[in-house]
Amino acid sequence: MLRCHCGRVATLPLPSPTRDAVETWVDDHLGHLFDGPAIGSPAFRGGQRSADAALAAFDVRGYAATRNEVAPIERRGASRLSPYIRHGLLPLPEVWRAVGGGPNRDVEKFRDELLWQEYSRHWYARLGRATTDPVRNAPTDVRPGDGWDRMLPCLNAVVGELEQDGWLVNQTRMWLAGDWTVRHGQDWRRGEDRFFRHLLDGSRAANRLGWQWTTGVGSNKPYGFSRWQVEKRAPGLCKRCPHRDACPIDAWPDEPSFVSVDWPAEIDLTGPDEIVTHAAPDTVWLTAESLGTTDPALSLNPGLPAVFVFDEPLLARLRLDSKRLVFLTETLAELAEGHDLELRLGDPVDELVGRSLAVTHAPVPGFADRASVIRPAEVHPWPWLRQPQPGSVRSFSAWRKKVDRR
Numbered sequence: 001m002l003r004c005h006c007g008r009v010a011t012l013p014l015p016s017p018t019r020d021a022v023e024t025w026v027d028d029h030l031g032h033l034f035d036g037p038a039i040g041s042p043a044f045r046g047g048q049r050s051a052d053a054a055l056a057a058f059d060v061r062g063y064a065a066t067r068n069e070v071a072p073i074e075r076r077g078a079s080r081l082s083p084y085i086r087h088g089l090l091p092l093p094e095v096w097r098a099v100g101g102g103p104n105r106d107v108e109k110f111r112d113e114l115l116w117q118e119y120s121r122h123w124y125a126r127l128g129r130a131t132t133d134p135v136r137n138a139p140t141d142v143r144p145g146d147g148w149d150r151m152l153p154c155l156n157a158v159v160g161e162l163e164q165d166g167w168l169v170n171q172t173r174m175w176l177a178g179d180w181t182v183r184h185g186q187d188w189r190r191g192e193d194r195f196f197r198h199l200l201d202g203s204r205a206a207n208r209l210g211w212q213w214t215t216g217v218g219s220n221k222p223y224g225f226s227r228w229q230v231e232k233r234a235p236g237l238c239k240r241c242p243h244r245d246a247c248p249i250d251a252w253p254d255e256p257s258f259v260s261v262d263w264p265a266e267i268d269l270t271g272p273d274e275i276v277t278h279a280a281p282d283t284v285w286l287t288a289e290s291l292g293t294t295d296p297a298l299s300l301n302p303g304l305p306a307v308f309v310f311d312e313p314l315l316a317r318l319r320l321d322s323k324r325l326v327f328l329t330e331t332l333a334e335l336a337e338g339h340d341l342e343l344r345l346g347d348p349v350d351e352l353v354g355r356s357l358a359v360t361h362a363p364v365p366g367f368a369d370r371a372s373v374i375r376p377a378e379v380h381p382w383p384w385l386r387q388p389q390p391g392s393v394r395s396f397s398a399w400r401k402k403v404d405r406r
């Protein structure tokens, strides 16, 4: 039996895919990497079946008018596909195709949002860890406790949803980010980390871009959250609020101050645009970026077993909420029903170096670091929605013109 540095067993048994069994498995094998007992999100299940069912059930009709609605929940028009998109269970090109045939206005708006997701991935692949560098909101405050005023029902409900479900509509992400930074002058990077710990779709790409955009760091105008948005997007909430006659967010917040910084040097983590083979692989390495059954390396090597490593040093550092680990484990448990899957716990480099692996390139710095040592035998291109092009990724509109031209 193999053991990692800390003495724990590096090869893990396979979990059964029921929620109870997965929660117990996560407690037993990953319990040292998060706080409290393992509790899955009541709003989302991991796994390809749930991803496919969510996509099949999504009706794009009405999306443009209702995507920003918050409450009551029945008025929300958002697709809730993001946790599956984030982990590669629903690649963007598949989601793009799935809404074809719907009303033009709704299809256009929805596809526009898919392009924002794609842009965030290109942006992150070209800036990597330097995406935290443009700290142009000058932090002036560190609020005690939570960072959000939980006495206000509008904020309390949204933070509660983030912590319990691990998911928020775009509109309430902007409320929380705007309140944190624009109104209270807190460092956007701390808020981004708070989101990242809880979100099932948490990605450094879209999360950082979202925080910067809201804060005004990466956009022309900061998003000033105030009572006005609550009344518009969650009608009725203010009427029941004990602070309705002295609402502390009644007025528009002042413009935050910015510090100008240089645009970071761009890199290129976009990966190959065709399969690169150095030797014949005998195993497929799956990463958290690409856990779907259509993962290119997996689907093009149908006879090979697969391996996934829970990155113990990374998880120990991040201390993600257990919902995310339950979501990932549900996905892997389901995958193991149709594939010969090996699960390991440890540092992916220690666990995988020397093996002959096929992998799908992931356009993120963590993959680049590990792959440069593991040196996979076969690397498959990332399934981009728009092929990366040379040139800066400074603005969405300029980027879009460039990628649309192809």
Ligand SMILES: Cc1cc2nc3c(=O)[nH]c(=O)nc-3n(C[C@H](O)[C@H](O)[C@H](O)COP(=O)(O)OP(=O)(O)OC[C@H]3O[C@@H](n4cnc5c(N)ncnc54)[C@H](O)[C@@H]3O)c2cc1C
Residues within 6 Å of the ligand: 067, 077, 078, 079, 080, 081, 082, 083, 085, 086, 113, 114, 116, 117, 118, 120, 168, 169, 170, 171, 173, 174, 177, 195, 199, 201, 202, 203, 204, 206, 207, 208, 210, 211, 214
């Ligand atoms: C502060 C902040 C933090 C965010 N953090 C994340 C994050 O960690 N991960 C993440 O995937 N998205 C993030 N977003 C973007 C967006 O809020 C979510 O993608 C969206 O709310 C997910 O819900 P949905 O699947 O119902 O979206 P829908 O409205 O149904 O959109 C469909 C898909 O389009 C993409 N999309 C929609 N809006 C955006 C957007 N503004 N930026 C990028 N992609 C978008 C997502 O992949 C989404 O699943 C963040 C936005 C903000 C303002």
